[in-house]
Amino acid sequence: MLSFPRSFEFVPGQVIGIAMDPADKPRLYSIASGNCENVVRILYTVKPEGKLTPDLARLHAGDTIYVSEPFGGFVCDEQEAVWIGTGTGIAPFSSMFYSGLAKNKTLIQGNRYASGLYFSEDFEKEMGQRYVPSCTREKVDGIFYGRVLKYLSEKKDLDTSLKYYLCGSAEMVVDVRDLLIERGVPFENVVAEIFF
Amino acid sequence: MEEKREALFGKTLSQLETIVKELELPRFTAAQIADWLYKKDVTSIEEMSNLSKAAREKLTTRFEVGLSDTVKVQTSVDGTKKYLFRARNGKFIETAYMPERNRHTLCVSSQVGCKMGCLFCFTAKQGFQGNLSAGEILNQIRSLPERHQLTNIVYMGMGEPFDNMDGVMQSLEILTANYGFGMSPRRITVSTIGIIPAMKVFLEQSTCHLAVSLHSPFEEERRRLMPIEHVYSLTEVLEAIRSFPLGKQRRISFEYIVFKDLNHSPRHVKELARILNGIRCRINLLRFHPVPGTPLQAPDDATLEEFKTALENKGIVTTIRKSRGQDIYAACGLLSTKEQQVI
Numbered sequence: 001m002l003s004f005p006r007s008f009e010f011v012p013g014q015v016i017g018i019a020m021d022p023a024d025k026p027r028l029y030s031i032a033s034g035n036c037e038n039v040v041r042i043l044y045t046v047k048p049e050g051k052l053t054p055d056l057a058r059l060h061a062g063d064t065i066y067v068s069e070p071f072g073g074f075v076c077d078e079q080e081a082v083w084i085g086t087g088t089g090i091a092p093f094s095s096m097f098y099s100g101l102a103k104n105k106t107l108i109q110g111n112r113y114a115s116g117l118y119f120s121e122d123f124e125k126e127m128g129q130r131y132v133p134s135c136t137r138e139k140v141d142g143i144f145y146g147r148v149l150k151y152l153s154e155k156k157d158l159d160t161s162l163k164y165y166l167c168g169s170a171e172m173v174v175d176v177r178d179l180l181i182e183r184g185v186p187f188e189n190v191v192a193e194i195f196f
Numbered sequence: 197m198e199e200k201r202e203a204l205f206g207k208t209l210s211q212l213e214t215i216v217k218e219l220e221l222p223r224f225t226a227a228q229i230a231d232w233l234y235k236k237d238v239t240s241i242e243e244m245s246n247l248s249k250a251a252r253e254k255l256t257t258r259f260e261v262g263l264s265d266t267v268k269v270q271t272s273v274d275g276t277k278k279y280l281f282r283a284r285n286g287k288f289i290e291t292a293y294m295p296e297r298n299r300h301t302l303c304v305s306s307q308v309g310c311k312m313g314c315l316f317c318f319t320a321k322q323g324f325q326g327n328l329s330a331g332e333i334l335n336q337i338r339s340l341p342e343r344h345q346l347t348n349i350v351y352m353g354m355g356e357p358f359d360n361m362d363g364v365m366q367s368l369e370i371l372t373a374n375y376g377f378g379m380s381p382r383r384i385t386v387s388t389i390g391i392i393p394a395m396k397v398f399l400e401q402s403t404c405h406l407a408v409s410l411h412s413p414f415e416e417e418r419r420r421l422m423p424i425e426h427v428y429s430l431t432e433v434l435e436a437i438r439s440f441p442l443g444k445q446r447r448i449s450f451e452y453i454v455f456k457d458l459n460h461s462p463r464h465v466k467e468l469a470r471i472l473n474g475i476r477c478r479i480n481l482l483r484f485h486p487v488p489g490t491p492l493q494a495p496d497d498a499t500l501e502e503f504k505t506a507l508e509n510k511g512i513v514t515t516i517r518k519s520r521g522q523d524i525y526a527a528c529g530l531l532s533t534k535e536q537q538v539i
Contacts, residue, residue: 028427175321178489187420187490187492194311
């Protein structure tokens with residue numbers, strides 16, 4: 001996780017561009033922190049072949065990075081809805097959560113291992129039964145074993161009247177969107193964010 | 197297993213100059229290699245007969261030409277051919293060749309799969325498996341049996357070209373350079389869903405045509421079809437295009453897939469006329485080709501014609517792009533190698 005002092009306003013769900021040098025092409029990351037916090041937090045996974053994350057992993061307190069204005073329209077209102085995020089795709093939802101938008105939401109979080117279920121303690125504490133963690137590579141008590149797609153496909157009482165917000169890999173987003181549409185959720189109620 | 201050597205095919209002249217310098221070969225060797233690679237159709241370093249034997253041996257220690265032949269071909273009743281190529285990561289990509297009387301177009305892929313998740317696209321359903329190098333993009337042209345008949349290249353196959361800028365820009369340089377294929381940039385179109393920073397670089401550094409996937413003039417509606425709208429809105433895409441001097445030769449087109457009862461109403465016509473005002477462009481209408489798992493449906497011929505006429509009445513140059521190769525899943529939005537087994 002990368003954090004730095006907040007110097008701008010943003011809407012939970014928005015992204016920022018980050019670069020190590022003004023001449024570099026910025027990479028986009030969803031903000032993971034709340035819009036009233038003093039710091040901005042970013043989740044990232046180090047990819048050895050990546051153009052930015054190896055450098056981010058080497059940063060020390062006090063080092064300089066370049067950050068764009070926040071932008072993007074993956075935002076949600078106060079209506080009841082379901083959030084589905086896998087891996088670092090949890091970031092926009094954690095931002096919404098820490099901005100006070102979780103009151104009538106259900107959050108389904110997926111990751112390979114339980115150690116990568118970022119912010120799960122906070123989610124569980126505040127959301128209780130409305131928080132569903134899942135892992136694909138290890139069996140842990142209290143955590144659904146399998147993909148979020150499996151969880152949803154096994155869910156008998158899927159509410160098709162709600163809005164579903166998805167963020168994660170292209171494969172997860174497309175598979176879950178197809179499933180929701182197949183189960184009767186109108187496609188205009190499936191709001192998808194992608195990583196690229 | 198023998199380690200794969202690096203491919204020379206797909207290197208720019210300046211990259212070849214760096215290589216020959218590293219190998220302590222004469223500088224002019226780089227131009228000779230480019231000539232063999234891009235003009236003389238060799239398949240091995242051994243065939244580069246004006247290079248000294250020592251130079252060829254040095255090159256062979258680290259490099260190979262790196263071409264990859266077609267693995268499979270399917271032919272449509274309309275003459276379209278869909279070729280399957282193996283990428284260097286072992287995955288597969290598809291390329292569609294569309295012959296017509298005076299125009300032979302090749303639709304090349306730029307990625308294995310795609311990350312963009314558009315609701316109407318079959319490629320999206322296989323997720324993303326990797327970027328193609330410039331060599332892998334160009335190999336689709338070079339290894340095509342009909343390559344000598346090609347008149348036009350469109351980057352509209354699998355993947356989002358502007359999500360793979362390094363591979364795409366390098367391939368465009370080699371396609372259009374005198375040392376390379378020497379093709380006119382006016383014969384090449386790169387299509388994007390609107391990744392603005394990369395689109396600006398393309399507009400500045402290339403003179404090839406640009407096509408932008410539009411599909412709805414209303415941002416909320418477009419957002420449901422194309423998640424990219426969350427990040428780069430249509431308003432900003434059009435603003436970026438407007439701010440760039442395009443010249444007389446360069447063409448901007450907007451690709452517009454027509455979905456039954458969704459995006460062809462008089463309201464859409466009016467809004468398209470409003471947002472495209474001041475941009476010298478044309479709209480290419482495409483009939484939606486239904487893919488499994490989408491709630492969207494194809495319009496009938498009359499709907500397409502009516503929509504075209506309505507747009508033309510607003511002064512927008514509009515064409516209906518013929519559906520090609522639908523029976524072999526080679527038509528727009530239908531390319532996918534998800535189920536492809538290694539042969």
